[in-house]
Amino acid sequence: MLYQDLLAETFFSLSSNKSRSALTILGIVIGISSVIAMISVGQGASKDISDRISSLGTNLLVVMPGSQRQTGGNIVRSGSGSATSLTLEDSNAIKASVPSIMAVAPTISSRKQVTSKGQNTNTSIYGIDDQYFIVKSVDLAQGIGITTAQVSARAKVAVLGPTTRDDLFGVDADAIGSKIRIWSQEYTVVGVTAAKGGTGFGSSDDLIYIPISTAAQYLTGSQSVSNINVEAASAKDMAMVQAGVQALLLERHHIADSLSADFSILNQEDLLSSASSVAGTMTLLLGAIAGISLIVGGIGIMNMMLTTVTERTREIGLRKSLGANASDIVAQFLAESVSLTFIGGVIGIALGWSAAYAIHYFSSLTTAVTWSSVLLAVSISALVGIVFGYYPAKRAAKLDPIEALRYQ
Amino acid sequence: MIVIDNVTKTYNLSGNPLTVLKGVSFKIDNGEFVAIIGPSGSGKSTLMHILGALDRPTSGRYFLDNQDISTLNDEELAAIRSQKIGFVFQSFNLLSRASVLRNVTLPFIYDYKTPRAERLAKAGAALNAVGLDEDRWNHLSNQLSGGQMQRVAIARALVNNPGILLADEPTGNLDSKTGEIVLQTFGKLNEDHGHTIILITHDPNVARFAKRTIEIKDGQIVLDKLK
Numbered sequence: 001m002l003y004q005d006l007l008a009e010t011f012f013s014l015s016s017n018k019s020r021s022a023l024t025i026l027g028i029v030i031g032i033s034s035v036i037a038m039i040s041v042g043q044g045a046s047k048d049i050s051d052r053i054s055s056l057g058t059n060l061l062v063v064m065p066g067s068q069r070q071t072g073g074n075i076v077r078s079g080s081g082s083a084t085s086l087t088l089e090d091s092n093a094i095k096a097s098v099p100s101i102m103a104v105a106p107t108i109s110s111r112k113q114v115t116s117k118g119q120n121t122n123t124s125i126y127g128i129d130d131q132y133f134i135v136k137s138v139d140l141a142q143g144i145g146i147t148t149a150q151v152s153a154r155a156k157v158a159v160l161g162p163t164t165r166d167d168l169f170g171v172d173a174d175a176i177g178s179k180i181r182i183w184s185q186e187y188t189v190v191g192v193t194a195a196k197g198g199t200g201f202g203s204s205d206d207l208i209y210i211p212i213s214t215a216a217q218y219l220t221g222s223q224s225v226s227n228i229n230v231e232a233a234s235a236k237d238m239a240m241v242q243a244g245v246q247a248l249l250l251e252r253h254h255i256a257d258s259l260s261a262d263f264s265i266l267n268q269e270d271l272l273s274s275a276s277s278v279a280g281t282m283t284l285l286l287g288a289i290a291g292i293s294l295i296v297g298g299i300g301i302m303n304m305m306l307t308t309v310t311e312r313t314r315e316i317g318l319r320k321s322l323g324a325n326a327s328d329i330v331a332q333f334l335a336e337s338v339s340l341t342f343i344g345g346v347i348g349i350a351l352g353w354s355a356a357y358a359i360h361y362f363s364s365l366t367t368a369v370t371w372s373s374v375l376l377a378v379s380i381s382a383l384v385g386i387v388f389g390y391y392p393a394k395r396a397a398k399l400d401p402i403e404a405l406r407y408q
Numbered sequence: 409m410i411v412i413d414n415v416t417k418t419y420n421l422s423g424n425p426l427t428v429l430k431g432v433s434f435k436i437d438n439g440e441f442v443a444i445i446g447p448s449g450s451g452k453s454t455l456m457h458i459l460g461a462l463d464r465p466t467s468g469r470y471f472l473d474n475q476d477i478s479t480l481n482d483e484e485l486a487a488i489r490s491q492k493i494g495f496v497f498q499s500f501n502l503l504s505r506a507s508v509l510r511n512v513t514l515p516f517i518y519d520y521k522t523p524r525a526e527r528l529a530k531a532g533a534a535l536n537a538v539g540l541d542e543d544r545w546n547h548l549s550n551q552l553s554g555g556q557m558q559r560v561a562i563a564r565a566l567v568n569n570p571g572i573l574l575a576d577e578p579t580g581n582l583d584s585k586t587g588e589i590v591l592q593t594f595g596k597l598n599e600d601h602g603h604t605i606i607l608i609t610h611d612p613n614v615a616r617f618a619k620r621t622i623e624i625k626d627g628q629i630v631l632d633k634l635k
Contacts (some may be wrong), residue, residue, distance in 0.1 A: 004524065068614040224490045318501045321462065322564075323490020323518035325483045401462050405497065 001328045010335040024304045025344040031294030032348025032377045038290040039373040040356035042283025044366035049275045057136045060268040063228040074251045085262040087223045098244035100237040105132040108215040109226040116168040124166050124207040132319020135231045143176045143191030151211045163206035234247040298384035305337050305392035316396050317404025326397040333396050337389025345381030410436040415468035417454050428454045430627040437506045441598040442619035443607040451627040456608045460574045461488040466484030490519040496575035502549040509545050512564045519568045534563040538593050555586030573605045591617040
């Protein structure tokens with residue numbers, strides 16, 4: 001049998017029963033499109049999560065103070081991060097002696113009431129040095145960032161996040177050169193950062209950056225830092241840098257047992273991998289639910305093909321009398337079921353893609369249709385056609401030509 | 409050329425063996441027009457199935473063009489049917505939603521040595537040989553009359569020029585007048601084109617169109633005579 005003949009025969013028999021073919025295809029369309037749409041929601045969520053995590057910086061380790069340890073009989077512990085165990089000296093020591101480090105950026109953070117002419121807001125104040133914007137991938141929309149000169153001069157300058165700028169000066173107002181007051185000290189606004197997205201607590205758009213030395217002197221009055229951001233030179237150095245920082249700080253703090261360390265190190269890779277494994281599980285779950293409808297569609301195909309084989313028993317007998325052998329008959333019926341699923345698959349991909357777009361458009365949920373999910377859908381639909389078409393095709397091929405020709 | 413040599417056929421119906429053909433022998437040369445006649449239950453249908461390579465004899469030999477085909481497997485038998493035998497059935501067995509030309513070119517799907525470009529020409533030649541008007545060729549087959557349908561079926565049977573046309577009660581579903589036209593078509597194909605034709609029937613009036621009659625009764629040949 002030539003493949004052109006096979007295609008022509010398939011087209012002929014599917015088009016001579018249009019409504020039945022269309023309904024069977026519909027089953028597959030629903031299955032495939034829901035697989036694509038569901039997986040796009042799952043993958044969109046995981047892309048969202050990993051984008052947000054990597055927007056915090058790349059190859060980043062964050063060293064945070066641990067819970068407060070008190071020597072002596074008092075064993076009341078405060079919450080993690082409350083201790084003042086990390087200092088600017090620790091930060092400098094890390095920079096000086098741990099290898100494969102790109103940059104170190106300590107921060108001193110504090111939440112304060114901020115006022116400008118007539119407006120006020122309560123926001124986070126970050127004392128940073130010139131490395132911080134590099135390490136955390138912060139871009140400036142206007143003006144300049146915190147410079148080394150400002151840090152050494154303990155200059156009273158501030159860089160605002162866009163949300164804070166909006167709160168204090170009005171939406172998209174030009175704030176450069178304006179004055180703000182933090183804790184009765186006056187600061188000059190020198191820059192505004194670009195919006196990063198993200199809302200709510202910990203938003204990187206709603207805060208104020210000032211030189212770290214200024215923060216230490218006027219806001220906290222101490223040399224202890226809130227955290228130290230360490231950027232490794234490359235992703236493969238992360239583990240080594242983490243171990244180096246750990247060893248150095250244990251030694252500096254005179255702690256022998258790493259379990260009782262008065263600091264903790266957050267690895268961005270760990271965060272990313274645990275977040276993406278959660279998203280991966282969600283994608284799998286959504287895909288599995290959609291997969292059920294695909295199986296139902298496949299059973300629809302099998303049902304139609306079995307009906308077709310029964311209806312066309314005499315035709316099968318005739319074809320055998322004309323010289324069709326078993327493999328020709330299998331090929332013919334398999335081609336019909338695979339074509340049904342293939343057409344259903346193509347329409348389903350288009351529909352699923354549009355559905356993913358619609359979900360994104362109407363619910364602002366991030367959706368991502370990836371080539372791998374399209375490829376998955378196409379191969380599943382072809383597989384469904386083969387698996388559910390094979391049994392009816394085999395049944396047709398097994399028919400005895402004499403019996404089939406007598407069939408009424 | 410067909411040589412049937414002491415062919416028997418026994419069916420095993422739930423443990424009870426039933427012998428339908430009890431040692432049949434005959435020879436049919438190329439270009440003959442033979443009627444195999446017998447009442448129902450005589451074994452003529454079984455004989456037709458064996459002649460048509462749809463079935464294998466239990467014992468005995470069947471030579472078609474000097475090739476022993478009594479021991480071939482299913483696939484080899486399918487190839488024999490495709491190349492050497494054209495069937496004409498009592499109930500036509502046309503694809504009802506397909507055009508006349510599509511029905512007639514159907515055998516080429518399984519005997520695909522003929523290039524696709526030549527198929528329509530050959531189908532046209534076959535339809536001319538059975539005398540079907542050209543304006544019907546693109547009609548759907550279920551729009552034709554019974555006589556026209558059977559002529560389309562005959563055209564389908566001879567389109568790839570098989571050695572033998574095997575017709576099983578070809579007039580059984582037709583009235584006597586159209587039946588006669590169909591039988592004359594067979595006669596003409598035999599006379600003008602030299603096709604070997606084997607007609608299986610229970611009706612002596614049909615058999616008289618053939619040049620030779622083989623009569624079968626209870627699985628044995630009781631008469632073999634030339635007209």
